[in-house]
Amino acid sequence: MCVGIVGLGLIGGSFARAYRSLGATVYALDTDRDTMDASMIETVEAPLDDASIPSCDLIILAAYPQACLEWLEEHAEILGRISDPDTSRGPIVIDTAGVKEAVCARAFELARVNGFAFVGTHPMAGTQYSGFAHARADLFRGAPMVLVPPETDDARRLTLLDRVHTLLAPIGFGSFSVTSPEEHDRVIAFTSQLAHVVSNAYVKSPTARAHHGFSAGSYRDLTRVAHLNPGMWAELMMDDAKNLSQEIASLIEALDAYRLALDAGDRDRLRMLLAEGDRIKRALDDEASSA
Amino acid sequence: MCVGIVGLGLIGGSFARAYRSLGATVYALDTDRDTMDASMIETVEAPLDDASIPSCDLIILAAYPQACLEWLEEHAEILGRISDPDTSRGPIVIDTAGVKEAVCARAFELARVNGFAFVGTHPMAGTQYSGFAHARADLFRGAPMVLVPPETDDARRLTLLDRVHTLLAPIGFGSFSVTSPEEHDRVIAFTSQLAHVVSNAYVKSPTARAHHGFSAGSYRDLTRVAHLNPGMWAELMMDDAKNLSQEIASLIEALDAYRLALDAGDRDRLRMLLAEGDRIKRALDDEASSA
Structure with a gap:
């Protein structure tokens, strides 16, 4: 098996180490020379370029969203040339961005026009650290993996999902789910951003x-993810600005109800507000455990 | 050693089981007959009453704040009669409420007028479950314990803190800190409420x-304490309403800044807001690890 990777940060680097530990040949690309050199000591076989692309079964775009799209624009033609969607010939290209509408809209279009296979993905794993130095072969072990396939006829969609599942399953993801770019971004604005x-x-x-x-x-839990990569998250959040802005507004409105009850000295109202949140949380936990 | 406990919920019940497991004799009181019966199977020796109070080294008030103060009003006279603050004779009474100003103001007064020893405490442990059935002998193991002594001369204050520390240390608390009721309630509004x-x-x-x-x-962490005891928390929060209302208002103001940056499409502003929170979080973590 051959895997190509664009961007050797925490996510790309962890994919590289995970596939390497499974015996795969890994080709990769990073704009940072030190990262590139470090990766070639024992993880990466050679740079990902026009010579190595045709041998890849899977190409993982793991740079920032804009850089991924730029790489895809530049390589759409060669990807199309080595692929045949009807016979499943050629690599499957996936991206790994934390937002899907912005990336998938353009990537689906490039894949359709040039005739190669593309599936959006969001591996839901990470740490507060970033960069290749923190990449780990087991980062994705047990983590949820979200797949975002293009709109196409059911048979081709199932074939595509089956191929990408087969390629990703050895990494050890805990679960796979399938959704649309719009639904993904709506949910992720709430659960993550x-x-x-x-x-x-x-x-x-x-x-x-x-x-x-x-x-x-409770304080430790609430503030655990306060430490983050500001540049990366600003890009992700800006790409999902409408959903995230709505979620913040919704939370502010909910918080204000508690504040008003406190200011009014209305203990019964405060107790009802707390009981409502408690009831919703228990219902969500029950659903989750019976899912 | 003899310990008296008022209120056999999660906190009182866990103190009862912890002291019993250390070989102490435990007297206790709960308004719920089933809880009382269950506790007397293997934890509680006999009810806490005028006959058993004089043999107690420590009396722990672990009911709701108002109920604790009512018990203290009713027993202030007998506590004074069996105590001598000058010779450290008589039990030390502590409460365990999550807010300290409301309880301590009255309890310090009762202790001073009647001549018995009282120290406010806040054992910072809990689970999302409540009641004696969930009480555990190891609930406080490693947990922070906050002591709130009365304003008095330094020598008497140190003697009092030393006595209460000696009585509580066997439970296995991870740390002890000493603060004022006002400072406690200001901090707890932020870190817990x-x-x-x-x-x-x-x-x-x-x-x-x-x-x-x-x-x-991140979603699991953020929503872990959404499941709570609404009646208990409404009482605690209402007793600390001014501080908590200010913290909610401060958080709403901070959240609104992110929302405005998103709505304005201002990525640089959003990145700066995220970088500011990241910087503060790292500074706090550094302080905590060097403390």
């Missing part, structure tokens, strides 16, 4: 400096 | 129902 914004905003209270000695577990 | 409000409000987004299949670890 809003969580990072809230955590990042939480520590800005003037009281944050004063809590040493008795911070609770 | 705000975390519960945010978590409880977070799940109220209409999107919460749609995320199954790909929720991230």
Whole structure:
């Protein structure tokens, strides 16, 4: 098996190490020369270029979204030349960005026009660290993997999903789910981006400096993802700005209800607000455990 | 050693089981007859009453704040009669409420007027479950314990803190810190109450129902404490309403800045907001690890 990787950050580097540990040949590309040199010591066989692309079964775009699209624009023609969607010949190209509408709209179009296979993906794993130095072969072990296939007829869609599943399964993902770019971005604005914004905003209270000695577990959980890569997240969030803005507005509205109850000294109202959140949380947990 | 406990919920019940497992004699009181019966099978020796109070070294008030103060009003006279602050004779009474100003103001007064020893405490442990059935002897193992002594001369204060530390240390707390009721309530509004409000409000987004299949670890962390005891938390939060309302307002203001940057399509501003939170979080983590 041969795997090509564009961008050797935490995600791309972890894919490289994971496939290498499975015995695959890995070709890769990174704009940073030191990263490139480090990766070629024991992980990457050779640069990903027009010579190595044709031997790849899977090409993983793991740079920032814009850089991934630029690579795809530049290589759409060669990818089309070595592929035949009718016979499943040629590599499957996937991206790994945390937002899907912005990337998939253009990538689906390039794949359709040039005749190669592309599936959007979002491997839901990460750490607060970034870069190849922190990449780990087991980063994706047990993690959820979201697949975002193009709109096409059912038979071709199933074949495509089956091929990408077969290529990705050895990495050890905990689950696979399939969704549309729009649904993905709506959900991710809530489960991931809003969580990072809230955590990042939480520590800005003037009281944050004063809590040493008795911070609770709840505080640690709430602020765990306050530490993040600002450039990467700003790009992801801006690509999903409408959904995320709505989620922030919705949360602000919900928070304000508690504040009003506190200011009014209305304990019954506060208890009802807390009971409502408790009820929703229990219902969600029940659904999740019976899913 | 003899320990008296008022209220056999999660906290009182866990103190009862912890001291019993250390070989202490435990007297206790709960308004619920089934809890009382269950506790007397293997944990509690006999009810805490005028007959058993004089033999106690430590009396732990672990009911809701108002109920604790009522018990203290009713027993202030007998506690004074068996105590001598000058010779450290008589039990030390502690409460365990999550807010300290409301309870300590009255309890310090009762202790001073009647001549018995009282120290406010806040054991920072808990689970999302409540009640004696979930009480565990190891609930406090490694947990931070906050002590809130009365304003008095330094020598008496040190003696009091030393006595209460000696009585509580065998339980296995991870750390002890000493603060004032006002400072405690200001910090706890931020580290604990705000975390519960945010978590409880977070799940109220209409999107919460749609995320199954790909929720991230950040979502699980953010919503862990959404499940809570609404009656208890409404009482705690109402007793700390001013501080908590300020923290909610401060968080709303911080969140709104991200929303405005998103709506304006201002990626640089969004990146700066994220970088600011990241910087503060790293500074806090550095302080905590060097403390």
